[in-house]
Amino acid sequence: MKSNPDTGAASPEAPAETHAETERPPESEAERRRRRAVFLRELAEARELRARVQPRRTKERRMREALRMRTFRI
Template sequence: MDAEPPEEKDWTPEEIRERLRRRAAFLRDLEEQRALRRRVAPRRSRRARIHATLRSRTFRTE
């Protein structure tokens, strides 16, 4: 069973601009949401930071 390759579309400059505008808005919203989460739950984010540090130390070779 051969899978058909996805249809390639010729994007117009307007479509490209709109897509980039939507992507930028999404990334702004995502960063805003993450910042809000850090402010609302500082203990949780501190715990996550500590755990990430410990995980990185676990796999570090000296």
């Protein structure tokens, strides 16, 4: 029995094909670390840019963080 595209019923082969497309080979540890380093570098750049664009918010955030740190000191 063939599937009808109008009903949305898929043939038994369709899930296997889509699974093969989404399945990736396991990435190496070095590759994962490299991607993570790139992400963290871009995140730091974005934070620096935001600090330059919104200095008032940055100052308020630093002050709140300092107050929070003082609260838990012995």
